[in-house]
Amino acid sequence: MIVNYDKCLHCGGCAGSCPKNAIFLNDYILVFNDDCNRCGRCVRLCPVQALALEARA
Amino acid sequence: MKTYECDVVVVGAGPGGSMAAKFCAEGGLDTILIEKKAEIGAPLRCAEGVSKKWLEEVGIALDPLWIRADMIGAVIKSPDGTQFKLDESKAGTEVGYVLERHLFDKALARDAVAAGSKLMMRTSCTGVIREGGRVVGIKVKSMGEEAEIRAKAIVAADGYESQVGRWAGIDTTVKLNDLNSCIQYRMVNCDADMEYCEFIIGRSIAPGGYLWIFPKGNGVANVGIGVMGPLCKGGEPKEYLDRFLAIDPRFKDSQAVEVAAGFVSTCPGLDCAVDDNIILVGDAARIIDPLTGGGICHACRTGMYAGKVLVEAAAKGDFSKASLMPYEKMWRDRMEDKLYRNWMAKERLAELDDETINELVRLISTSDIEEVNVYNLLKTVKEKFPKVVEGFEHLI
Numbered sequence: 223m224i225v226n227y228d229k230c231l232h233c234g235g236c237a238g239s240c241p242k243n244a245i246f247l248n249d250y251i252l253v254f255n256d257d258c259n260r261c262g263r264c265v266r267l268c269p270v271q272a273l274a275l276e277a278r279a
Numbered sequence: 280m281k282t283y284e285c286d287v288v289v290v291g292a293g294p295g296g297s298m299a300a301k302f303c304a305e306g307g308l309d310t311i312l313i314e315k316k317a318e319i320g321a322p323l324r325c326a327e328g329v330s331k332k333w334l335e336e337v338g339i340a341l342d343p344l345w346i347r348a349d350m351i352g353a354v355i356k357s358p359d360g361t362q363f364k365l366d367e368s369k370a371g372t373e374v375g376y377v378l379e380r381h382l383f384d385k386a387l388a389r390d391a392v393a394a395g396s397k398l399m400m401r402t403s404c405t406g407v408i409r410e411g412g413r414v415v416g417i418k419v420k421s422m423g424e425e426a427e428i429r430a431k432a433i434v435a436a437d438g439y440e441s442q443v444g445r446w447a448g449i450d451t452t453v454k455l456n457d458l459n460s461c462i463q464y465r466m467v468n469c470d471a472d473m474e475y476c477e478f479i480i481g482r483s484i485a486p487g488g489y490l491w492i493f494p495k496g497n498g499v500a501n502v503g504i505g506v507m508g509p510l511c512k513g514g515e516p517k518e519y520l521d522r523f524l525a526i527d528p529r530f531k532d533s534q535a536v537e538v539a540a541g542f543v544s545t546c547p548g549l550d551c552a553v554d555d556n557i558i559l560v561g562d563a564a565r566i567i568d569p570l571t572g573g574g575i576c577h578a579c580r581t582g583m584y585a586g587k588v589l590v591e592a593a594a595k596g597d598f599s600k601a602s603l604m605p606y607e608k609m610w611r612d613r614m615e616d617k618l619y620r621n622w623m624a625k626e627r628l629a630e631l632d633d634e635t636i637n638e639l640v641r642l643i644s645t646s647d648i649e650e651v652n653v654y655n656l657l658k659t660v661k662e663k664f665p666k667v668v669e670g671f672e673h674l675i
Contacts, residue, residue, distance in 0.1 A: 231322075231462075231538060231539065231540040232322070233539070233542065234324075234438070234439060234541075235439065235460060235461075235540065235541060237440045237442065238439040238441055238453075238542055239458060239542060240452075241452050243442055243446075243452075246405075246442070247440065248403065249315060249316060249401075263455070266511060266512055267458070267460045267511055267542070269460045269462040269506075269511075269514070269515075269516035269517055269540045270462065270514060270516075270517050270540060271514025271517070273513070
């Protein structure tokens, strides 16, 4: 996942909406763990478009 | 690694967590309340509007310190500008105060501390500790140091993120339909009516949610928007809000001094908010009014119930799920019907197009409702638009 911290408001909405509980808001940064299956829910829901899926390697 | 021992550890010092900690500590339990952030009640993730009546129910004494504005009514507006204005005589229980959450939350935390609770700031829960199949505490990072807090029971008051419950095995995931993505600006130098809360509904304004203007006096207002999950594409809530502010003449000379984001769940609560050694309260338990997104009173009530039930459980020396189940009964008895009714109403409202919403607001504004609350509004809708309330008529 790509987080644009210039946009992110640290609201934790993505963490609370993640079906895999793979996102942790550590006060100032978002941590994505290996459970992330790139479903894109957080990207779609972010109120300020701070999240993007990175291209697959 | 440092280890703390206590009877109850409460994760999150919002209203639900502080109330739970207060009632646990008052009941003689050794209580630790932890807060992830560097300041309680900030940054803001809330529109700050509350109704008036519940404060007494949960034992919170009014304090002008955290009441920013006293509302005399509310306005419900549809996309074509049709509005329904409720003055105080008709507004009943749905209108109330606009708070200063950063002061309100700190006041409740102070009450928890005064009752004897220990408070650890900048302490985030990073997981639960399991032993012999039971949850026996939590792992934390406190001021940068890893530590363990061992407890007989955990109160998960970690808000919308609701991760503690999930670590403990309770699925708190909400369906896309049952969440709203929100953003809010605190606008200054605006021309909004400082005595009325305003709710604007309709797909073209706020798809599946609503736009709010909650005044805070002196030309200041919280102006925000919630957009329903399935109708939300990345960044849209902000776009909708910016569009509204650019058009509405009341905000022509206004600027934002604060930007806040946050999500609300709009389901009628978890199927079960307790398990062995753990209780979920407030937003973490998804106990929020699904129609208004208001959750402060629900958090305070459930926090209070959790505290009371944990004190009783401690007297029995039994923190099993069976022993904590009275909590489940308490919140359901008090709130379940209304949560379910408003959840159904939310689902239906989200399906309506702008024209129907215009008609609906026109209808309500011309009908003679004595005391206006969600119940009476739905009753009027039931008479004229029975399709809207199909499936939950029995709750109206």
